Amino acid sequence: MKLAILSRNSKLYSTRRLVEAARERGHSVRVLDPLRCYLRIASDGFAMHYKGKPIAGYGAVVPRIGASVTRYGCAVLRQFELMGSYTPNSAAAIARARDKLRCHQVLAAEGIGLPTTVFGDNPDDTADLLAMLGPPPHVIKLNEGTQGAGVMLTEKLSASRAAIETLRGLYAHFLVQEFIAEAKGADLRCFVVGEKVVAAMRRQAPKGDFRSNLHRGGTARPVRPTRAEAETAVRAARILGLRVAGVDMLRSRRGPLVLEVNSSPGLEGIETATGIDVAGAVIDHVVAMATSRKRAANAVLTDS
Numbered sequence: 611m612k613l614a615i616l617s618r619n620s621k622l623y624s625t626r627r628l629v630e631a632a633r634e635r636g637h638s639v640r641v642l643d644p645l646r647c648y649l650r651i652a653s654d655g656f657a658m659h660y661k662g663k664p665i666a667g668y669g670a671v672v673p674r675i676g677a678s679v680t681r682y683g684c685a686v687l688r689q690f691e692l693m694g695s696y697t698p699n700s701a702a703a704i705a706r707a708r709d710k711l712r713c714h715q716v717l718a719a720e721g722i723g724l725p726t727t728v729f730g731d732n733p734d735d736t737a738d739l740l741a742m743l744g745p746p747p748h749v750i751k752l753n754e755g756t757q758g759a760g761v762m763l764t765e766k767l768s769a770s771r772a773a774i775e776t777l778r779g780l781y782a783h784f785l786v787q788e789f790i791a792e793a794k795g796a797d798l799r800c801f802v803v804g805e806k807v808v809a810a811m812r813r814q815a816p817k818g819d820f821r822s823n824l825h826r827g828g829t830a831r832p833v834r835p836t837r838a839e840a841e842t843a844v845r846a847a848r849i850l851g852l853r854v855a856g857v858d859m860l861r862s863r864r865g866p867l868v869l870e871v872n873s874s875p876g877l878e879g880i881e882t883a884t885g886i887d888v889a890g891a892v893i894d895h896v897v898a899m900a901t902s903r904k905r906a907a908n909a910v911l912t913d914s
């Protein structure tokens with residue numbers, strides 16, 4: 611099959627591994643920088659060019675769209691979809707998954723466990739906002755934060771209030787969550803492909819920290835998720851319309867609690883920790899889905 615990896619940088623580990631896995635399986639594969647694709651949009655036909663040449667005929671595309679290029683990256687991905695390519699994560703699903711508040715709302719509405727969260731664009735009454743959450747400790751997170759930067763723990767109500775007032779003074783957007791102490795500084799990353807968790811790792815915070823991000827000195831080891839954890843991960847991805855997703859969870863007394871669902875999960879951490887060929891699993895899934903979709907379309911044509 612003719613495959614495209616939509617990625618800004620062909621040297622990135624995840625991109626390289628997807629290319630390698632596709633070639634090992636005998637597929638033709640090309641890395642396309644979404645920002646360099648340009649589009650013809652017309653009711654008599656869609657077209658796309660890249661470096662002066664038309665691109666067409668891709669059976670499937672694997673999107674690796676960074677947060678900073680979500681808008682244009684999704685427009686390019688949508689064009690691929692309109693031109694008949696299969697993608698495990700649609701442009702619409704990626705755009706929706708990037709809105710963290712929306713994800714919290716949608717997942718909670720479907721009964722997925724989450725740490726209780728409060729949020730306000732500009733709440734006048736900090737004490738009442740915190741009363742809606744419950745007693746400290748609290749975890750305060752900047753909306754723009756990533757890799758653990760912008761996540762803080764406050765043990766006392768006075769500290770939560772001071773931190774919130776400081777952030778509000780800086781016009782920062784943030785949310786506040788209950789602190790899940792029994793997670794003991796560890797979280798779980800379940801890598802979902804289709805209807806399965808193909809690999810999972812447990813990340814442990816370094817001594818003295820509660821944030822398990824590998825970028826903050828956390829360590830990762832492979833883990834077998836419980837049935838409840840695997841089901842939660844697969845359901846969360848399905849609810850958000852993602853067929854490739856990294857679902858981060860905390861282990862709590864009331865079961866798995868989802869922290870985040872990542873629509874472009876990195877492969878390096880999970881493949882290194884588990885030794886599993888996650889890139890291969892992604893390629894196998896994408897090719898199988900694209901093939902069965904094509905077969906179904908051909909069956910409709912022969913029926914009519």
Ligand SMILES: Nc1ncnc2c1ncn2[C@@H]1O[C@H](COP(=O)(O)OP(=O)(O)OP(=O)(O)O)[C@@H](O)[C@H]1O
Binds near residue numbers: 749755759797
């Ligand atoms: N409510 C919580 N209770 C206990 N620990 C938490 C809680 N929220 C986050 N943590 C810990 O802090 C780490 C960082 O938090 P989180 O994953 O929410 O932010 P981030 O990694 O900076 O952002 P993102 O994952 O969205 O890129 C988590 O991996 C987890 O170990």
Ligand SMILES: [Mg+2]
Binds near residue numbers: 757758870
């Ligand atoms: Mg995280």
